[in-house]
Amino acid sequence: MNTIWFNKFLTSLSPRSYTFISHYKLHNTTALLNRFIVCTVRLSPHHPALRAPLFPTPCVERGSGPGEKGVLSSTRSTFFTRFTIFNYRNSTLCSRSAGRQMKSDRMTPSEPIIDVAVVGGGASGMMAAISAQKVFSAHGKSAAAITVFERNDRVGKKLLATGNGRCNLTNLDCTPSHFHGETTSFLEQILREFTPGKICSLFEELGLSWTAEESKVFPASLHATSVLDTLRLYLDEHTITAATGIRISTVSYDKGLFFLKTGDGSVRRARTVIVATGGKCAPSTGSDGAGYAFLQSFSHELVTPAPSIVQLVTETKFVRPLSGNKIRGSATLFIDGAPVRSENGELLFTDYGLSGPPVLQLSGHVARALRDAPADKKPVITVTLDFCPLFTKKVLVEQLQRRRASFGTRRLEEFFTGFFQRRLACGILKASTAKPLSAPVSELTDEDLASVIRSCKELSIAVTGTQSFAQAQTTAGGIALGGFNTATLESLHRPGLFACGEVLDIDGDCGGYNLHWAWTSGWIAGESAARHVLQEHA
Numbered sequence: 001m002n003t004i005w006f007n008k009f010l011t012s013l014s015p016r017s018y019t020f021i022s023h024y025k026l027h028n029t030t031a032l033l034n035r036f037i038v039c040t041v042r043l044s045p046h047h048p049a050l051r052a053p054l055f056p057t058p059c060v061e062r063g064s065g066p067g068e069k070g071v072l073s074s075t076r077s078t079f080f081t082r083f084t085i086f087n088y089r090n091s092t093l094c095s096r097s098a099g100r101q102m103k104s105d106r107m108t109p110s111e112p113i114i115d116v117a118v119v120g121g122g123a124s125g126m127m128a129a130i131s132a133q134k135v136f137s138a139h140g141k142s143a144a145a146i147t148v149f150e151r152n153d154r155v156g157k158k159l160l161a162t163g164n165g166r167c168n169l170t171n172l173d174c175t176p177s178h179f180h181g182e183t184t185s186f187l188e189q190i191l192r193e194f195t196p197g198k199i200c201s202l203f204e205e206l207g208l209s210w211t212a213e214e215s216k217v218f219p220a221s222l223h224a225t226s227v228l229d230t231l232r233l234y235l236d237e238h239t240i241t242a243a244t245g246i247r248i249s250t251v252s253y254d255k256g257l258f259f260l261k262t263g264d265g266s267v268r269r270a271r272t273v274i275v276a277t278g279g280k281c282a283p284s285t286g287s288d289g290a291g292y293a294f295l296q297s298f299s300h301e302l303v304t305p306a307p308s309i310v311q312l313v314t315e316t317k318f319v320r321p322l323s324g325n326k327i328r329g330s331a332t333l334f335i336d337g338a339p340v341r342s343e344n345g346e347l348l349f350t351d352y353g354l355s356g357p358p359v360l361q362l363s364g365h366v367a368r369a370l371r372d373a374p375a376d377k378k379p380v381i382t383v384t385l386d387f388c389p390l391f392t393k394k395v396l397v398e399q400l401q402r403r404r405a406s407f408g409t410r411r412l413e414e415f416f417t418g419f420f421q422r423r424l425a426c427g428i429l430k431a432s433t434a435k436p437l438s439a440p441v442s443e444l445t446d447e448d449l450a451s452v453i454r455s456c457k458e459l460s461i462a463v464t465g466t467q468s469f470a471q472a473q474t475t476a477g478g479i480a481l482g483g484f485n486t487a488t489l490e491s492l493h494r495p496g497l498f499a500c501g502e503v504l505d506i507d508g509d510c511g512g513y514n515l516h517w518a519w520t521s522g523w524i525a526g527e528s529a530a531r532h533v534l535q536e537h538a
Contacts, residue, residue, distance in 0.1 A: 114145045116529045117260055117270035119248050120291065121150030123159050123515055124501025124522035125276030126231045129240050130206075131526030132274075137238075139534055146240045147268070149260070151247040151286050155235070156228040158278065158285035162473075163216075167224035168512035169203065170196045170519070172215040178513045180364055180476065181505040182303055186486035194520040202519070206230050216512050251275070251294045253494055271537065272496045272529040276522065279475025279502040280305045291503040292479060299493045301480040303505040306367035307472035309360045309514075312383065313465040314353035318431055322349035322423050330386040331358040334460075335369050335379050344389060354383065354461070360473070360510050367466050367476045381463040387424065388456050396453055404449065408442035415441050428455045474514050478505040488528035489521060496532055500525035 116132045118125045129148050136144040148155060162168060171178070174196050176187045200210055200217060208230040209220035219226040235242055247263040251273055260268045277291030292302050331354070332342040343358035362383065369379045388396055403415060410417075412435060416425030426437060432451040435443060444452070469475070481504060483492055489504075491497040500521035508514040 111269070112145055113257065114147045114268060114270040115533045116144070116146045116272050116274065116526070117258065117268065118146070118148045118274045118276055118526075119251070119260070119294065120276035120278060120501070120503075121148045121152070121155030121242065121244070122276060122278050122287075122501065123156070123162075123518035124278075124525075125150075125274070126155060126235065127519050127522030128274045128276055128498075128500055128526035128529070130231070130234055130238075131523040132530040133238050133240055133526075135527050135530035135534070141534070143239055144530070144533070147270075148235070148240065148242050149246050149248050149268075150242065150244045153245050155232060155242050155244065158282060158287065159228050160224045161282070161285070162224060162515060163218065163512070165224050166218050166222045167227045168515060169210060169217045169219065169227065170199045170516040171512035172196045172212060172217065174513065174516055178509045178511075179517065180368070180507050181478075181481065183481040183486075183505065186481070187506075190486075190520060190524070194516075194523070196516065199516060199519050202523075203227075203230065206234055248290075248294075251297065253298075253497075258496065271533050272498065274498040274500060274525045274529055275503055276499070276501050276525070277503050279478055279507075280469045281307060281310075281472035281475045281502075283469060287475075287502070291499070295479045295483075295491075295497075295499060295503070298491060298497060300483040300491065303477040303480050304371055305469075305475045305477040306371045307466050307469045308364035308367050308476035308507050309473035309510050310363045310367070310471050311350065311355040311467040312353045312359055312363055312366060312463050313467060314383070315462045315464065316352065318427055318459070318461060319349045319353055320351055322427055323351045325349050325421060325423055326356065327387060327421065327424060328389075329358075330389045331362060332384045332386075333362040333365055334382045334384065335365070337380065340365050347385065352467075353463075357510060359383070363466055364476050364507060364509075366463055370465065371477070382460050383463055385459045385461065386457050387420070387428070387459070393453065393457055396456060397449075400449055400453060404441055404444055408440060410441050411437065412439045412441055412444070413437035415444075428452065428459070431455050431459065473510070474507045475502055476507045478503055478507075480505050487524075489525045490528055490532070496529075496536075498525040498529050 115136070116129070118129050118132075125148055129146050132146050133142075133144075136142060136146075159167060174191060176184055176191060179187055196217060203210060208227060210217055211220045211222075212218070232242075234240075248260050249263050250261045252259045252261075256271075258270045258273045260270060260273065262268070275291045275294050277289075277294070278287035280289040281287055289305060292305075296302055326346050326348050328345065329347050330342060330344045331347060333340045341362055343361045345357040347354065347358060348356040366381055369381060373379050391399065399419075403419075407415065412429060412433075413422075413426055415429065416422075419425070420428070429437060429452065432455045433444070433448045435448065466472075479499060484490065484499065484504075485492060489498050489500055491499070501518045502514070504521065506517055506521075508517055
């Protein structure tokens with residue numbers, strides 16, 4: 001194990017300049033290396049660095065020996081801007097090499113200006129950083145400074161939960177009808193350019209293999225970690241810094257630069273900023289709506305966020321006794337008596353209401369209807385369930401009439417034996433007739449049978465709300481697109497400011513659409529930010 005130590009610290013060379021002289025020894029099995037590194041650091045005489053311990057942990061010189069890390073390689077007063085970052089909070093010199101995790105530091109006059117600062121290390125944020133790097137590289141600017149600020153201890157935490165842990169990358173049936181928001185007309189042009197095929201090709205270039213199940217596209221491994229590992233590896237292999245564990249508290253602008261203040265009071269400067277903080281769903285992963293305030297401070301308008309792709313809260317008389325039961329069926333949403341949308345699939349009953357893929361698809365419409373309704377006039381929302389979607393009403397009538405004729409001596413609770421699960425059968429019968437379940441089937445009148453058939457095909461359940469953001473998979477609402485150039489996702493209020501992903505007022509259906517928007521908008525914002533830097537600083 002290497003033993004490293006410092007043994008000298010010299011005083012200033014001038015009133016505004018201080019010198020660190022470090023002497024370290026490196027022990028390994030083959031050699032003993034003794035070297036000096038002299039570094040001049042320009043600081044204010046009252047800078048907090050001078051209150052730090054006088055013997056900080058060193059940053060090792062590149063090429064000093066096998067197994068050694070770091071990038072400090074010359075004696076020069078500008079090493080702060082080119083090579084390392086001094087962390088005054090914990091008195092360490094931290095490498096600023098590509099993709100390496102970097103802890104918070106306080107700004108100094110010589111600290112490097114970031115070319116593209118991405119606030120948020122989720123799907124859209126990582127894609128924005130990759131897109132920007134590719135543009136810089138294509139213009140011979142591969143050393144451009146790109147930093148992704150992420151409040152969690154690693155990037156991509158939320159990505160691991162998508163697609164039930166399998167990461168539904170995109171959907172081959174990707175049309176504007178699957179996306180929602182106040183401004184969606186621009187999506188038609190964007191989706192013509194950023195097709196599912198283009199998204200798949202992009203990930204192939206990054207090294208990810210994929211597969212499709214019906215119209216849904218997944219990584220070939222069927223594990224979200226493969227997607228995250230692919231993205232993180234690209235960040236690590238290129239000049240993209242992942243600044244994790246850093247929460248950006250405010251973003252401001254002055255004299256041609258953006259200033260990003262962190263939770264501990266340090267400030268970073270950037271030429272462009274991409275807000276990719278996500279919405280408000282799944283706050284445990286870091287999405288708490290902070291990005292809304294950043295963009296609102298630049299006069300952008302907020303469409304009130306609401307949870308989407310989330311379970312519905314309903315009246316519980318029918319659903320609670322069935323809690324935990326699943327059945328394939330269809331669900332049709334009605335708002336103020338008008339049908340809105342119908343979905344087929346596996347329905348799940350819960351203590352509080354309904355869940356399952358069909359219900360999750362309907363939830364965004366419920367959330368928007370409740371959000372947009374006047375306070376004194378709440379909409380009447382119901383979900384009508386069809387437990388026999390494979391049977392027409394006529395066929396079902398014939399089936400149940402035969403059952404009544406064939407099994408007249410059975411008890412009513414046994415009427416659906418072999419047809420429905422027992423708990424569902426009893427629930428349908430209780431909702432359809434006042435007769436006790438111990439009564440014989442032969443007592444079912446034609447009127448009773450008609451009521452049973454209606455419950456099988458058209459059971460209406462009142463919806464009272466949705467579950468909270470904590471259970472939601474995405475956010476309906478966000479920053480209005482009207483304040484952005486929708487071709488570049490650049491702010492119309494402040495050039496150099498961009499946004500992408502869920503922080504904007506675009507949400508997709510369940511099935512890979514939200515990730516398609518994340519990749520697409522992230523790519524557009526990153527590419528546009530890089531081009532902005534190239535044009536402004538040519």
